[in-house]
Structures are given as C-alpha cells and as structure tokens.
Amino acid sequence: MNRALIIGEALIDVVQREGRPSSEHVGGSPLNVAVGLSRLERDVDFLTSIGDDSRGRRIADYVAAAGVHLLDGSVAARRTPVARAVLDAAGSATYEFDIDWHLDGAPDVDAPVVVHTGSIATVLEPGCRTVAALLDAYRGSATISFDPNVRAALITDHGRTRTQIERLVARSDVVKASDEDLRWLAPDSTPEDVAQRWSMTGPAVVVVTMGGDGAFAVSAAGSVRVPARPVQVVDTVGAGDSFMAGLIDALWSLDLLGAERREQLRAIDLDRLAASVEAAVLSSALTVEQAGAVLPDRATRDAAALESHRGRGREDPPAAS
Template sequence: MYVICGEALFDLFGEAGAEDGVTFDARIGGSPFNVAMGLARLGETAGFFGGISNDALGVKLVDKFRKEGVLDDYILRTDYLTTLSLVQKDANGHPAYTFYGANAADRMVTTEDLPVFREPPFFLHIGSYTALVDPIAGALKALIERERRNTLISFDPNIRPTVEPDMALWRRNTEGLAPLADVIKVSDEDLALIAPDEPIADIARRWLSSGTALVIVTRGGEGASAYSAGFETTCPGIKVKVEDTVGAGDTFQAALLSGMKKLKVTDRKSLAELEEQRVGRLLEFAMQAAAITCSRRGADLPVIAELEKEWAALI
C-alpha cells in the first residue's frame, strides 16, 4: 500500500462573468490528493493521511476518495474549514495559485493525530505546502522518522509562493527533508524559485550525497531528467495540445511511484540497483501519463487503460 500525506482542497477556476462578477468552476484538488487518486486510477492500493473538514466541501472530498477507491482509513476529520485555492492561468496554461487556508483542516494536524499503520506502507509520500507549514509539517516529519526504517520515502517540494513567499524558508525546509527521502521529484520551476543561481545537476548531486537514491527533475514540455549515484539520464518531452497543466506534476508523481512497483523496487537495495535503461522507461511512462492530464481541464488523471502500451514497456 502507498500512503500519501498532505492536503486535500478545492481549486476555484475563475472566469470573468457578467458586469463585475466572476464565475468559479470548483474542482477537487491538492497535490497529495491528486497523487493518491492517480495511484488508485493506475490500479494501486493507496491510502490518504491528512486533515479533511466536516464541512460540505470536506464531505465531497471524502466521497470522491471513496468513489476513486482511495482508502480513507487514515483520514483525520475535523471541524476546521476546507482550504480554497484560486487558480489563474497564463497564456500557456500554466497555473498560479492563491490559497485561502489559514487554520484550515489540512494544516491543523499534529503529532497526536499520526496514524498507526497495520503494516508498513510500500511508499510514504509527502509534499507541497503541508510539508512546510506547521503544525502538520512537524507531524509529517515525525511520521517519516518513525516509519523510514521499514518504508521508502518519496518527497515532492511543490513550492507554493502564495502560501509562503519566503523562498529561503522553502529552501531550508527542502534541504532539511532531502536527506530523509529516498526519491525526490521536483520541477525545474520549483528549483528556480528556491535556488535560482545553482545549476540543477549540482542540486541533484548534493541531495544524492546526503542520502537520496533517485532525484527526478521535471522540465515541463522539455521532458525530465533522472539523477542517481551511477548515472544521469534525460528523456525528451511529449508533444500534446495543452488544455492546462493543473495536476500534471501530480500525475507524473503517481505514475513514477506506480512504475517503481512494476519495476520491482521493493526496498532501498532494489532502488539503488535500478539501471539507467529502466529509469529511462520509467520517465517515459510518467511523462505519457502527465501528457494525458495536460490535454484535459483540471486534474483529470489517466486510468491504467489509457497507458497500456507504456505500462507493458516498463518490464
């Protein structure tokens, strides 16, 4: 089982309405929410740990998880409100987010709320702003320290300047979590925010030297690169008519984690033994999954039937 930790919220896509009004199209979202849903759509057993409100929007979030087949055993229901994220797109479909979530359910999780797993998860994944903002950030760090002896750790920094504009804080937090993570997936845009003057390869090598086994850097339409102790490899992007890029990184993340299971990565030893060719196929699979999401509005992640050819090629 995969356990995905973090936020679940609603994205509000705004369109100019009549006169001075704005019409919103509300869609379920949140990076960890999307990753959990993406794994379930790829046929994996995935559970979610995070705070979800008892309000009307929280009810919809839990109902969606159940509909998608994501296990709700570890969801923490509270009376705090659901976070809202206002999404505005540029001319290329790239989203910018404004969050309304101070003291919301997804942030108000403490170490006292940590779940007890019936068996160690295959992967424990954390990321986005819930890995930075307290109290949940401290709780997730405690969870990693408790579980990492028997569980692989995945981390996606997923920088959100509108949650916390201090990039130095984001960088310190990312650098502090990197040694605890076995796999880091990060976008070149995120690295440009927290380390604008440092070459990407140098950042990846530093994380590898600190204990990370595999660093994946996504580059939007330009593809993705993988760094490990034994090799560096890059796969070109996939051409697609972009509706928007909301959820593309989360789709890549879900496909990456699912693909590792397909490649029989079961522990740190097998992760360290992944060869360049197999990692290249893994990147291709994850990029194809992300391309499908980019062709649709919002975080509408693909199901495994849409990726049969790429899934078979992973072996």
C-alpha cells in the same frame, strides 16, 4: 502490506479561466497523487485534514469514488482548505490559498511499501512538523518519496522553507521536483546542479520535470533525459502530480519499493531509470491533454504506452509501464 500511504493536503480548487465563470474542483497535490496511484490499481491510504462541511464531504466522496481509503482523523479541520487557481492563456496556473494545516496523531497503518508527501503539507506550520515525524517513523518499513511542489504564495521565509525542504530531501529515497521549484529554491544554480547536489545527500533517485523540455533523472548510476511527449496542452493542473504517481507506480512495478529494497533502488541502472521516467512522462502528458487534474487509469495509460511503442517499432512496452 502492499499499500501506499499518502500524507498531505486536500483542498478545493476554485479555478478561474479568462472569459469563463469560475469553477470548483477537488485538488491538492498529495490528494492527486493518491488518486493517481489508485487509478493505476494500487491500494492507497490517505491522511489529510479537511472539514466536516460541504466542501469536505465533496473531497471525501471524491477520494472514495477513486478507491482511496481516507484514514480516520482526516476530517478534523475547522474548515476545508481552498486554493484559487488563475489560469493564463497557456493554461499555466497561479494560486492563492486559504488553508489551516493541522494533523493530529499517527495513522493506523501497518508497514506501507511507500510513503509519499509533498507541497504545502511539508512546509506549513504546525502540520509540517507532524509530517516530518511520520516520515521518520515509516522510514524503517517504507520507501519515502517527496515532491516539494513549492507554493510561493504561502511562503514568508524563503531561507527557512529552503532548509525544511532540503532536510526532507535528505530523508527521502525518491525526490521529484520541477525546474521552477529548483529555480525558486536555488536561483543561482542550474536545476542540474541542484539535482546532483541533492542526490549526494540521501535520495536514491532525483527526478526533475521541465515542462515542454521533458524530464531528467539522477541516480548513483548516472543521469538520463527523457523528452516531453508532443501533446495539445489544455492546462497543466495536476501534471506534476500525475508524473509523481506514474513514477512511483513504475518503481513499484520494478519491485524497488519498501525499506528492504532500499539498496536495490539505490543501484537502479540507467535503462530501468529511463523507463520509469518515460512512464511518468506519459502519465503527465495524458493529464495535460484534459481540463483539470484528470489522472489516467491503468487501462488508458497502458493503451497509450503500447500505441507509442508500436509507433516507434517496438513490440513490447517497457517493463516499468
């Protein structure tokens, strides 16, 4: 099956901007990745935990409208999770959470080509244990991708959480993290040092986003850096998730996903790695130009890529886009 399975939290973001009334939006890092991939015309199954309440129904309607298949068992929580996001003048968000994270049973999905998870779902008990078990179960058929997307407001034991994250890094094929994540996880190391260390524990590709400084990636072939695109930032909500969806899509376009492609992914050359990160940076840039987590569809993303490469005097966009 040429499908993605996304496992993780879905929630309602209650967004507060200075001088404006609060607003509610569908959110959650794994949900955003699922929607982002579907908008890039990938077939996506989503396993989560929401309530059978008004907010849960809003989430279910949202993912259905995006073309994402919400898996059976996802509507079993006592209440739908809520995150309160406070945006500063620069559009950066801080969060407070009300979430009870459980997953029951295994999804009825056969052999996805990629399984992605991250953020709250991978560290919050008791659901994080089910997530880890599912990754182990699907590793025989799928590429495993992981974004720690650390939510410090939910973490009470720094050392335990760091151990959980590093175990998942070692089980994954593709890891994406922000420089803020890495500074929280390893304050005495540079992001570059952490990425290099992680790359030696199991992943074929480790990518680190650095906001306005772009992103870099590490693989067996070496490392690449991609600058950020000049954009007018409205807010950063969903930027990392848009990057993650763009990265998975780019590697998918290169036919590097699936357990049978694990060695090919591990052997990715620097040109294809750079093109994949460029595609992810573009997806993220298109998201931060809009309010809320608005992830681009394929037509929008490809049109922006074509315009960018014409502007640089190149006739054709890179294969990864």
